[in-house]
Every structure is written in structure tokens, then in C-alpha cells.
């Protein structure tokens with residue numbers, strides 16, 4: 777097998793999607809990936825601590841008091857230093873500048889807890905609950921400069937019709953996020969794909 781693809785994960789919080797990706801690299805679902813760098817804009821992000829406990833390179837690059845573009849430059853420099861080839865955003869709560877998006881153009885994924893384009897932005901699970909939909913889900917997409925935009929790689933629908941509240945919606949969707957993200961990352965790395973307009977199509 778050729779050497780694994782070097783992946784960097786960016787997170788701002790608890791990092792359960794990062795842990796799901798990491799678990800998949802170790803249990804045979806994602807053997808083609810090595811997570812070589814975890815970065816956060818939040819110094820005390822639990823996900824960063826979890827990465828350190830796993831023995832991974834994990835670093836905080838705080839954004840406070842730093843211009844957005846300059847912060848992105850520091851992030852990209854750290855990713856390049858670690859020779860990161862693909863980036864996975866996993867609860868990274870920052871909009872990226874064009875500088876960052878161009879640096880990892882078509883080599884950066886995000887996961888969002890709704891069936892995009894429904895409910896972009898914050899608290900997507902609560903938005904779905906408040907709207908009263910009976911089906912929501914999660915989306916893995918390539919990252920572009922707009923929020924929760926970019927061509928869709930994979931989606932999973934989740935029946936939320938019998939949920940008791942937004943927390944149960946979030947839990948149910950999160951379970952699918954943990955399954956979908958490793959699968960989608962594996963697909964974009966191993967399979968051939970192309971983009972026409974917004975549509976990403978796998979051809980192998």
C-alpha cells in the first residue's frame with residue numbers, strides 16, 4: 777500500500793468527530809489516512825487535549841487579537857510544516873479566509889449537522905427542531921469561502937420525528953456524523969471524482 781494520506785484536523789470544541797476519524801484510522805475503516813496534526817483556535821478545547829492523550833501532534837493557535845487573515849496564515853503554515861495534504865474541519869468554529877481556502881482548495885472537508893442547504897450556520901439541530909422537520913441529518917462537503925457551502929460529498933438522513941427535543945436530535949445526528957465522516961474522507965481520497973457546477977460525482 778502507498779504511504780497514508782497526511783490529514784490535519786481543525787477543531788474548536790469537544791472533538792468527537794476528530795475522535796471518530798482517528799478511531800477509523802486505527803480500526804481498518806480508514807487505513808489510507810494518518811492524522812498528523814490537530815489544530816485549534818481554542819487553547820483549552822477538549823478535543824486538543826484528547827489528541828495529546830492519543831500522542832498526536834496537537835497545537836493551539838489562538839485567534840484573539842489576531843487579524844483573521846493573519847490567523848489563517850499561521851494555521852496554514854502549521855499545516856504545511858506538518859506536510860498535511862488534506863484538512864478536515866471538525867467543529868472548527870471559524871469562517872475561513874480565501875487565503876486558507878485556496879491553500880487547501882478541493883482538499884478540505886467540513887461536516888455539518890443538517891441536510892444542507894437546509895439549516896446552515898449555528899445550532900443546526902435546534903433550527904431543525906424549531907422548524908418542525910421530521911427528517912434531518914448531516915452533510916460532508918468540500919469547503920469554500922461561504923459558510924456551510926461547497927460541493928456535497930456525502931449526506932445521511934436521520935428520522936427525528938419522534939425526538940423529544942433538540943438535544944435528542946443532536947445526539948441522533950451525531951451518531952451518523954461519526955459514521956459518515958470517515959466514509960466520506962475515505963471516498964474523496966481513494967476514489968476518482970470530478971465537479972461540475974456544484975455537483976461532485978464519483979466515477980470509480
Ligand code: GRF
Nearest residue numbers: 790791792793867887888889
Ligand atoms: C458537530 O455537530 C459538527 O457537525 C459541527 O460541529 C459539531 C462538532 O462536534 N460542525 P464535535 O466537536 O466533533 O463533537
